[in-house]
Amino acid sequence: MAFPKNFLWGGAVAANQYEGGYLDGGKGLSVPDMLLGGDVNTPRTFCPKIETGVFYPSHTAIDFYHRWKEDIALFAEMGFKCFRFSISWARIFPNGDDAQPNEAGLKFYEDIIDECRRCGIEPLITLNHYELPFELVKKYRGYFDRKVIDLFVKYATTCFERFKDKVKYWLTFNEINMTLMSPTVGNLYSVGIIQDEDLNRTAPCKFSELKDNPQQRIEGLHNQFVASAKAVKAGHKINPNFKIGNMICHVTRYPLTPNPKDMLETQRADHLFNDLCGDVQVRGAYPFFAKKFYRDMGIDTAFMDNEDDKKILREGTVDFYTFSYYMSNCVTVDETADKINDSMLGGAKNPYLKASDWGWQIDPDGLRWTLNKLASRYPDTPIMVVENGFGAFDKVEADGSIHDDYRIRYFREHIKAMGEAVEDGVPLIGYTTWGCIDCVSAGTGQYAKRYGFIYVNRHDDGTGDFSRSRKDSFFWYKKVIASNGADLS
Numbered sequence: 001m002a003f004p005k006n007f008l009w010g011g012a013v014a015a016n017q018y019e020g021g022y023l024d025g026g027k028g029l030s031v032p033d034m035l036l037g038g039d040v041n042t043p044r045t046f047c048p049k050i051e052t053g054v055f056y057p058s059h060t061a062i063d064f065y066h067r068w069k070e071d072i073a074l075f076a077e078m079g080f081k082c083f084r085f086s087i088s089w090a091r092i093f094p095n096g097d098d099a100q101p102n103e104a105g106l107k108f109y110e111d112i113i114d115e116c117r118r119c120g121i122e123p124l125i126t127l128n129h130y131e132l133p134f135e136l137v138k139k140y141r142g143y144f145d146r147k148v149i150d151l152f153v154k155y156a157t158t159c160f161e162r163f164k165d166k167v168k169y170w171l172t173f174n175e176i177n178m179t180l181m182s183p184t185v186g187n188l189y190s191v192g193i194i195q196d197e198d199l200n201r202t203a204p205c206k207f208s209e210l211k212d213n214p215q216q217r218i219e220g221l222h223n224q225f226v227a228s229a230k231a232v233k234a235g236h237k238i239n240p241n242f243k244i245g246n247m248i249c250h251v252t253r254y255p256l257t258p259n260p261k262d263m264l265e266t267q268r269a270d271h272l273f274n275d276l277c278g279d280v281q282v283r284g285a286y287p288f289f290a291k292k293f294y295r296d297m298g299i300d301t302a303f304m305d306n307e308d309d310k311k312i313l314r315e316g317t318v319d320f321y322t323f324s325y326y327m328s329n330c331v332t333v334d335e336t337a338d339k340i341n342d343s344m345l346g347g348a349k350n351p352y353l354k355a356s357d358w359g360w361q362i363d364p365d366g367l368r369w370t371l372n373k374l375a376s377r378y379p380d381t382p383i384m385v386v387e388n389g390f391g392a393f394d395k396v397e398a399d400g401s402i403h404d405d406y407r408i409r410y411f412r413e414h415i416k417a418m419g420e421a422v423e424d425g426v427p428l429i430g431y432t433t434w435g436c437i438d439c440v441s442a443g444t445g446q447y448a449k450r451y452g453f454i455y456v457n458r459h460d461d462g463t464g465d466f467s468r469s470r471k472d473s474f475f476w477y478k479k480v481i482a483s484n485g486a487d488l489s
């Protein structure tokens, strides 16, 4: 299998899902700090203020904050060439709009970056991975307020300046298209738009009960595009060798039947959910179909005609395209079709595919299809898969071993599919598996939904001593990396 030389093999995590230490070193509150856990059938709970006597998974997460050296050593032992992690904005600017950055926060990331470099691991940093300082939500209503554009650029520039000689690869916003795909996840994690009536609640409420204002949400997304483009431009000025990418959650969609109406509906969903954001960030302008989609949603699209913004979008296109890929699903106009059990992502069941315990359908061929699609949609743009993985319940045997052959199977098939895509000619530059070490699930807030090669002894009731152990997949991935993807046995 011909993976290019210098292929970036590694793993990925996000600050709020693995760091813990939620107030350590002067960090301010982030939106995920206000969330309790749920499960596959129970949405997470939002608390407008921190309650006592309840368990917030992100507050301790997996305690990377205190164990980073041990964890990076484990990544190095697997032979990682690349480690994707995010910086928590609230560690650098605790309120989001502070005049001066917090040195303790910058130093924390600098130590991690230095340790990665020392171990020969290339850092890939996401600036905004599903968390906004909570103060920005309360004070500005997140990205709905254009002031937050410049606050983001200031935060990004602070990181670029500090790490300009140590970090080459950056991503602006994680899964920026989630704001279109799932209003709740988008509002909370991405654009940070929570209405006053929800912020003023006296009791916690279900994630899914939070009010959505589509006009504000879509304008918030537009403001993120502008923020991303401005950051790309600023970054290139600071170091012309920076490679700054976008990040899309690509849920690949097939028509459930050959009914032309299913075909049309699939194309519509693909355009809106998968393509729109990538087009803006890679091509530098909204695609032809965007206005009609938005108008059909009842959105006033005047914000799209701002000439200054158009110029910024043109000037701040990304250097590479990255995406997460976990699953595919089907689209149909038949309302009686069997739905997958994931209210956030929707879609119909594919009779040819099996699913995880969380209803995510496993489709390695879909990854090859997607890579080919992206390579033709964005010619000459390097591509990287920055999330892919299998969330599963793991069982620890009496002797401490963990036989996660289901995870190995998942990765084997997906890596094989990537290899085939490379042979097809796709300019793929790297692969970081999601949750290379067990961490808190973004969707459900569970520890029990485990993705890692490394097991973390921490559980949904808040018990566990955080100790780490190697699963079977740890040794398997090590072999894959050592053989540059040739040995998948």
Ligand code: BGP
Pocket (backbone or CB within 6 Å): 014, 017, 130, 174, 175, 249, 324, 387, 391, 434, 440, 441, 442, 443, 444, 449
């Ligand atoms: C992506 C997010 C990650 C991650 C992953 C798995 O959408 O970028 O943060 O968590 O999905 O999802 P989950 O944690 O819900 O299983």
